[in-house]
Amino acid sequence: MPSVTIQNLANKTVVLPPSVQSILQAFGQEGIDWMQACGQKGRCTTCKMQVLEGEEHLSSLSDNELRMQQLGRLPDGYRLACQCTASGGDVLVRVPNVNKLPHMQYTD
Secondary structure (H helix, E strand, O other), rough: EEEEOOOOOOOHHHHHHHHOHHHHHHHHHHOOOOOOOOOOOOOOOOEEEEEOHHHHHHHOOOOHHHHHHHHHOOOOOOOEEEOOOEOOOOOOEOOHHHOOOOOOOOOO
16 A cells, blocks of 8 residues: 655655545545645645655646646645655655644654
């Protein structure tokens, strides 16, 4: 099964079971707090993650991600955790500084 490792959360690795609908859902099932504001609709970009390795293992950009890119709210190399999943390999991501939660301990 593919996995996502969050580099600046002490390299926490989350295995993505086939039943999850998104990476954000997998994070939630593992008890990882991840900023989100729009109810996983891909409208706010608060769940964005910087993809460091394994981008080729992520699903294609969703229409919502493409819209956020066109609006300049989702730079290249970033994905919305609520809109994508991984298959066929492992992915390494980081929580962007602007999306860090104050109660979480990050390992920058």
